[in-house]
Amino acid sequence: MRITTIAALALIIPVAAMAETTIEGNIASKCIINTDTQGVYGNPTPDKLSTATTDGGVLPIIRYDVAIADYYTAKITTPTSFSTSPTLSDTVAWSGSTSVSNTSDASMSGYETNKVTYEATTEFDLTVAGTVWFEVSSTAEYGYSKAFPGGTYRAIVQAECIAN
Amino acid sequence: MRTLALMVGLITAASSVAAHELTPTYPKLMPSYVDGLVSAKMRMFNARQDIDYYEIGVFTKDMVAIPFATTNQIIKVPHGTSYEFEIFIRNRDRPAAVYICTMSKLRSDKAQNAIISSKVCSKFDGELQ
Numbered sequence: 592m593r594i595t596t597i598a599a600l601a602l603i604i605p606v607a608a609m610a611e612t613t614i615e616g617n618i619a620s621k622c623i624i625n626t627d628t629q630g631v632y633g634n635p636t637p638d639k640l641s642t643a644t645t646d647g648g649v650l651p652i653i654r655y656d657v658a659i660a661d662y663y664t665a666k667i668t669t670p671t672s673f674s675t676s677p678t679l680s681d682t683v684a685w686s687g688s689t690s691v692s693n694t695s696d697a698s699m700s701g702y703e704t705n706k707v708t709y710e711a712t713t714e715f716d717l718t719v720a721g722t723v724w725f726e727v728s729s730t731a732e733y734g735y736s737k738a739f740p741g742g743t744y745r746a747i748v749q750a751e752c753i754a755n
Numbered sequence: 756m757r758t759l760a761l762m763v764g765l766i767t768a769a770s771s772v773a774a775h776e777l778t779p780t781y782p783k784l785m786p787s788y789v790d791g792l793v794s795a796k797m798r799m800f801n802a803r804q805d806i807d808y809y810e811i812g813v814f815t816k817d818m819v820a821i822p823f824a825t826t827n828q829i830i831k832v833p834h835g836t837s838y839e840f841e842i843f844i845r846n847r848d849r850p851a852a853v854y855i856c857t858m859s860k861l862r863s864d865k866a867q868n869a870i871i872s873s874k875v876c877s878k879f880d881g882e883l884q
Contacts, residue, residue, distance in 0.1 A: 620780040624873040626773040626803060651871055662780055674870070675863060747861065748871045753854065754780050754878035 622663040622717070622752035625654035627724065630748065632731075637738035641730040650726045652692060653750045657717045664753050665715040669729045670746035677742035681734035688728050689713040695721040717752075725750075774802040775809075777857050777875040784849060784879050792824075792843045795879065799840075799857050801832040803873070808832070808860040813844060814876070816853040823852075829860065852879055 632640040633647025642648035655665050669687025673679075691703045699719045707714045717723070727748050733739045782795040799809065809830050813823040824843040832838045844852050856876035 619778065621776055621778050622780070622875055623774045623776040624875060625775075626805070626871040626873065629805070629871060653871060656774075674861070745863075745870060749874065750871055751874040751876065753876045 618658055620659040620662040621657070622665075622754075623656040624750050624752055625656065626651075626750075627654045628652040630727065630729070632729075632744060632746070634739070638733045638736050639730065640739065640744060642728055643730070646730075650728055651748050652724055652726050653748070654722060654724045655717065655750075655752060656722050657720055660720045661716075661718050662755055663717045664755055665717055665723075665725070666712055666749075666751040666753060667715075667725055667727060668712040668749040668751075669727055670731075670748060671711050672746070673731075673744050674747050675743055675745040677740045677744075679733070679740065681737055683734075684732045685711070686730045686732075687711060689725050691715070691723060692726040693724040695723070699723055716755075773804060774800070775806070775857070775859060775873040775875055776800045777855075777877055780877050782855065782877055782879060784844065784852070787843055789843065791846050793846060793849055794841050794843045795855065796839065796841045797855060797877065798837055799830075799832060799875075800837040802835060803859065804834045806859045806861070806873075807834070809838075809857045810860055811840065811842065812856045812858060813842060813852055814854040814856060815851045818854070821848050821851055823848075830857075854878055 628649065628651055630642045630651030631649040632642055634640055635646040642650050644650065653667065657663050667689040669689065671685050696719050699721065702715050702723060705716065729746065729748065777797060777799045782797060784793040784795050787794040801809065809832055811825055811828055811830065813821050815821060825840055830838055830840065842855060854876040856874055858874040859872050861870055861872055
């Protein structure tokens with residue numbers, strides 16, 4: 592009788608404990624900008640700086656994570672000036688583009704076709720929850736086939752995530 | 756599929772080493788203990804190893820800066836830490852205040868030459884969709 596009672600208690604106690612254990616979760620909307628790859632300008636010819644891999648550069652890759660769909664717009668602006676450079680006596684012609692390089696969800700395939708570009712900025716409406724990677728190309732050409740002066744050159748890609 | 760994407764996003768976000776986030780997405784402007792001001796509390800997280808400082812800004816819908824007060828407009832947020840702050844806006848500026856943003860402050864001695872600057876903006880009293 593006593594053994595039976597102990598056995599019964601041993602079975603009941605864990606069941607009671609499990610019944611009172613609750614786990615709660617909450618997913619809040621947020622946007623996270625990740626700088627996966629910092630870019631590097633290659634210098635394939637004396638008058639050109641380019642992030643293209645064919646020009647010896649490295650494309651900057653920016654990853655956006657959004658927890659809930661339709662809450663944010665991504666805006667990426669390619670450089671239109673150097674933040675650091677030697678003194679330049681001639682004009683610099685800038686060009687650049689931003690494109691989707693990878694996505695975590697097939698339904699994000701419309702991001703590339705639906706993107707809006709104006710001046711140096713490209714906008715993507717983040718309509719699907721998950722992760723999207725953007726790659727940014729940037730090219731600077733100096734004067735009319737003029738060699739860039741020696742020195743350090745830096746330019747800034749601006750990645751923004753704006754709540755809708 | 757959508758749940759899987761969300762999980763992938765959250766897992767990768769958690770393991771990220773170069774992230775910048777600002778929450779909540781839709782902060783509420785509440786009456787402040789100071790007469791004539793409204794305030795909102797925000798939190799930012801820095802996982803960018805290359806960035807230590809961020810600038811706080813409050814903007815109109817056209818991204819024109821409007822005046823606000825906070826303890827420090829330039830904040831030091833070391834890698835892997837979060838920072839909570841409160842901003843104060845005059846009541847008369849409240850209708851114009853639409854966005855609150857944090858922007859990374861870049862160092863001039865960085866090794867890379869194509870640098871990424873990040874800016875995350877939340878929207879005051881935004882409508883949940």
